[in-house]
Amino acid sequence: MGIFKYYDIGHAEVFVFDDFLIKQVKEGVIIDLKETDALKEVLEENFKGRNVAYISNRMTSYSVNPLVYKEIENISNLVAIAIIPNNHLKKSNAEYEKQFFKKPFGVFDSLDEAIKWVHHIISKENSEIPV
Template sequence: MFILPLKLIELEFVKIEFYEHYMISTFIEGMTLNNEDVGKIQELSAQFYQNKPFGYISNRINDYSRNLSPNSYNIQLPNLFAFAIVYKSETSRKVANFEKFFIKAPFKTFQSLSQAKQWMGEMAENLQ
């Protein structure tokens, strides 16, 4: 079953799809992610989900770089119940597995977005 996002926001550096229980971010090819960008994503997620728990899927189908401080990984999302990364190469999988040490929520990597969505749905069901 194909489910459409409840809300779609496109910024100059990222496309964010908001679903009932999780959000998906897809960064623009070639951009450099910085702490200010992470802060904007945090702000948008807090506005959309308010105090409800939600999951986060980072859809890394495009190549981009990160200029982040280690503290930016300790994202200010107290209602985050799961974090998933969709990778496209072995290198991006290795980077994701390094990043998992900084994420406080349950964390998993996937080769496809559909697998990540399925896992996120299962994680959401476990909350109820």
């Protein structure tokens, strides 16, 4: 499971793998609809017609407008979001954000846990696709 592609999309770095991506937002950024458009472009380019999960590796301090979750919820092949906060405040923020996204949304203590969870969700989603 090596990295497939790397993007620096200005406000964040994105690491694309076979069936998920990891996004690390840069310090001090405010995530709003404009930043969501950049994520949509990466998803469209790399995962068209395939289920994908999004992992947010929250290593820096930044703000998220929770209304962006309503926008990205409409991405049909985005089946789950995993958040990896690196402190208690970020974990509380992620738990708050969870209420704005109606698809599977998990908060994890490590990248390894998040990857295992998204693989499980994607496998489940893929097995439910009618042939």
